[in-house]
Amino acid sequence: MQGPLPLYTEYASKVLHSWTSLRICMNEGSGGPNTLQKVNTLIEQMHTVACRLKDEEKLADFLEDYLDLELNMICEDDSIPEVAKLLMDGAHLVRDNRLSELRMKMDSLPSPCDLNKCQSQSNVIEFEGDAEDSQSSESGTEEGHDVEMNE
Known part of the structure; x- marks a missing residue:
C-alpha cells in the first residue's frame, strides 16, 4: 500500500491530466x-x-495565476474551481488519513477526453504602444501569491 503523499501525488496527477x-x-x-x-x-x-x-x-486563484504566469494560458471556462475542489478534497482525505476513500475517488475520476475532438480557439490581442511598455520585470515575487513553489 502506498503512503499518503505518493498516493496524493498520483491523485493530483490524474486530476490535472484529466483537465482538458x-x-x-x-x-x-x-x-x-x-x-x-x-x-x-x-x-x-x-x-x-x-x-x-x-x-x-x-x-x-493559485491555479489561475499559475496557468497565466507559468503556462501562458487563460482558462475562460468554469473548470478551475472544479479542479481546485477535487484537489482540495483529496488533500483533506490525506489529512484525515482516509486513504482508501482517496483511492476510490481517484478510481472514479473520468478518463481524459480525446483532444482531437476539441476545437482550438486562438485570440490575438493587438498591442498599441512602445515595445518598452510591453516588457515586464521579473522580480521573482508576485503580489497576491501566498505560496512559492520550489523548482
Missing part, C-alpha cells in the same frame, strides 16, 4: 519548451500548496 484545458496547454507547449516540466512541478508541489492554502477558493 491543461492537456491542451501541454499539447500546444504554451508554457514554452519547459511546459511539461512546469506541469510536473505543479503536480509534485500540489500537496504542499493545498495544505498551505487550506481553501479551495485560494487554490483556484
Whole structure:
C-alpha cells in the first residue's frame, strides 16, 4: 500500500491530466519548451500548496495565476474551481488519513477526453504602444501569491 503523499501525488496527477484545458496547454507547449516540466512541478508541489492554502477558493486563484504566469494560458471556462475542489478534497482525505476513500475517488475520476475532438480557439490581442511598455520585470515575487513553489 502506498503512503499518503505518493498516493496524493498520483491523485493530483490524474486530476490535472484529466483537465482538458491543461492537456491542451501541454499539447500546444504554451508554457514554452519547459511546459511539461512546469506541469510536473505543479503536480509534485500540489500537496504542499493545498495544505498551505487550506481553501479551495485560494487554490483556484493559485491555479489561475499559475496557468497565466507559468503556462501562458487563460482558462475562460468554469473548470478551475472544479479542479481546485477535487484537489482540495483529496488533500483533506490525506489529512484525515482516509486513504482508501482517496483511492476510490481517484478510481472514479473520468478518463481524459480525446483532444482531437476539441476545437482550438486562438485570440490575438493587438498591442498599441512602445515595445518598452510591453516588457515586464521579473522580480521573482508576485503580489497576491501566498505560496512559492520550489523548482
